[in-house]
Amino acid sequence: MEFRHLRYFLVLAEELHxxxxxxxLAITQPPLSLNIQQLEASVGAQLFTRNSRGVQLTAAGQAFVPAARQLLERAGAAAREARDVAQGVVGSLQVGFAGTVLYRGLPQILKRFHAEHPQLRLVLHEMSSSDQLVDLMHDRLDVGFVHTPRVASGFSQVLVSRQSFVACLPGSHRLAKQRSIDLGAFAGEPFVAISRSVSPDYHDRILGLCADHGFLPEVRFELRHWLSVVSVVAQGLGVSLVPEALAMAGMPDARFIKLKGETPPYDTRCLWKTEREQAALGAFLAAVRGFAQPIE
Incomplete structure (x- = not known):
């Protein structure tokens, strides 16, 4: 049975001639008769009676009309959906992101993307950069926003944003009202750090920066999320270095102060498998590139 057979059947069922x-159907009668015979053979029942008075549907033919119509409608809907997915009009993407992207980059990208592609669905997963890299490798994510300079071969990337680290300290801290501070002032302070297992690059960079200023921090707490770092600092349990975008989190009793001198940049990269071909992904990356600013 072919879809052509169903179309021919329904037209003949309507015309009965x-x-x-x-x-x-823009064909001649012999091909029409042949296709109807082929359909009846496939169904295993006579669908029409033919006599001198014309053509009539049999009981089997009458029962087959709604089923044939439904089959054609489903086939048409499936074809439209496949075409829309291929063109990037509908579908879904699995998007990973590290938490700080919520304060710089991701909301603007999402707003632009949904304005241009309202029928495309994004499933967002908040994950560490290391976990995203694993899921991207195994195709559990289509795209990810990570904070790591280490990008494996086989991936393409867009540098979305670059920000500085700032000092984060409790509102009651003796340095909380300073406009800028020297990192060396943190010597001997209890320190709150992002976990090395979650972000080894930035964990090591922060400790290395402290060493450059003449001290090794006394790390009291290691946490998996930057917002957790800020929360612990706000409770008066230590000081830290965090990406400057976290100042937008509105965490009570946390103060963010510029550091004197240079600090390593905190980069946000958008990653995806280079070989991955998907129209929806291309549409999403266009929104990412529309937000990303050239970085020297």
């Missing part, structure tokens, strides 16, 4: 049905 081979000549008129063939004319509607």
């Amino acid at each position: 081979f000549g008129r049905a063939a004319q509607r």
